[in-house]
Amino acid sequence: MKHTKILLSISMLLTVILLAACSSSITDQTANLQQPEQSEPAAALVTESPEGSFQPQQIIDASGEQLEFQSKVEKVACVVSLCVDIAAELGMEPVAIGESGVRTIAVAEEFYGEHGTTIPSIGGSFFEPNLEDIITVKPDLVIGLLGVHDSLREGLAGAVPVYLAQPKTYSDSVKLLEDIGRLTGRTDEAKAAAESFLGKLEEAKQKAPKDKKALIMYGTDINFSIVTDSGLGGSVLKEVSHYPFKVNDPSEDPYGEGSIQYSLEKLLEENPDVIFVESYSYSPGTKALSEQMQELPLWSKLKAVQEQNVIEVRSPIWGDGRGTRSLGILLDEALEALYPDLF
Incomplete structure (x- = not known):
């Protein structure tokens, strides 16, 4: 994505201060x-x-x-x-x-x-x-x-x-x-x-044992990407789980978003305990990403697959929400999947 920057005109600071001195109180309505x-x-x-x-x-x-x-x-x-x-x-x-x-x-x-x-x-x-x-x-x-x-x-x-x-x-x-x-x-x-x-x-950080390896992956098809520990969702999950996925080569993440393309072979090397899947679709009838992955032989070798810990999540909230309410939902749902006996 190319970032175009067009400056907006800015009022002079002295004018702002004078206006503030004359302005009347405004009551907030919640x-x-x-x-x-x-x-x-x-x-x-x-x-x-x-x-x-x-x-x-x-x-x-x-x-x-x-x-x-x-x-x-x-x-x-x-x-x-x-x-x-x-x-x-x-x-x-x-x-x-x-x-x-x-x-x-x-x-x-x-x-x-x-x-x-x-x-x-x-x-x-x-x-x-x-x-x-x-x-x-x-x-x-x-x-x-x-x-x-x-x-x-x-x-x-x-x-x-x-x-x-x-x-x-x-x-x-x-x-x-x-x-x-x-x-x-x-x-x-x-x-x-x-x-x-x-x-x-903070409460979750204190309570979670962090002995489960987690991953967020996303995509529209088998050419998937993952969220690393420097990505938004990863920045939350690394606080409550073992989240070893990183951006080792900056060229793989040119926009600094903390997401990189990944391979099933690499995924098998890390072999996470729980995989959270954000599926995206640009056409009706597209299968969920986890369903598409089932067609690949290596997918069945993953621990999360074998133990039925591959979880399709709500992509609009987990992937697109980006705000504190969405991240709170992500945290709640992740903790329940990672540590069902504790949360």
């Missing part, structure tokens, strides 16, 4: 969403505002772009599942969301459930969201994925600021949550979600 356990978000330059007020904020997104907000962000449009995760954690509802995987995570019961079907739609594709649909709902902010939605900056220039995110570890996801919490005036909600996720993870 939505009645469930608040599972979670974390902290990506690079802020301004200290947290006093309760009940909003101070102008400057943040830097994953592209290195500095964005400035003179008023509280109240309406967020989501073209990536991560945005839905953040909104749910903060007790907000997006003003519009993309379709496909973004809608899938929105309607999951841990997020918005059936109500997720009523959130206005952003048409187009994941890679090219419909600009008119975004502008129509008049969002204060659009959250997209670095390397995928970079061109939205040009298309929405002068209309809506675009925050490009790319958390690579759970700490990045926690940091990102806190950043958006500041922009939306929902610092309390962000803090609570962050503490919940991190508290759950």
Whole structure:
């Protein structure tokens, strides 16, 4: 993926300070969403505002772009599942969301459930969201994925600021949550979600024996890839299991995402106890990845296969959610599979 960076115009800092001195207090209204356990978000330059007020904020997104907000962000449009995760954690509802995987995570019961079907739609594709649909709902902010939605900056220039995110570890996801919490005036909600996720993870680290070797693999067919310990899901699982998979050659992971292509022969050498499979499909009727792997003779030699510990997981949450709520779900489901007698 090629990352295009187009700078947004930035208001002068002195003007921001003068406006902040004159602005009246803004009270926060919290939505009645469930608040599972979670974390902290990506690079802020301004200290947290006093309760009940909003101070102008400057943040830097994953592209290195500095964005400035003179008023509280109240309406967020989501073209990536991560945005839905953040909104749910903060007790907000997006003003519009993309379709496909973004809608899938929105309607999951841990997020918005059936109500997720009523959130206005952003048409187009994941890679090219419909600009008119975004502008129509008049969002204060659009959250997209670095390397995928970079061109939205040009298309929405002068209309809506675009925050490009790319958390690579759970700490990045926690940091990102806190950043958006500041922009939306929902610092309390962000803090609570962050503490919940991190508290759950810490408890699991203390309780898990880490004597099980785990792996996350994903793909659309037998030419699969794996998530290493420097990938998002791997950064969680290495805290509670034996997770020896690493990026040894940077050229294998050119975008620094912590994922590499892998072979069945290498997989057999490591022979994990439990394999979590994220299956993706671009056409109807495609078999799950684990089903396709069954057609390969070496697959049956794996310990996880022989002991029926190959688990198809919810890819929209495990692979695409990226936020603290999704990572909390990943952690819960992984612990139950790895240590059923303890969790």
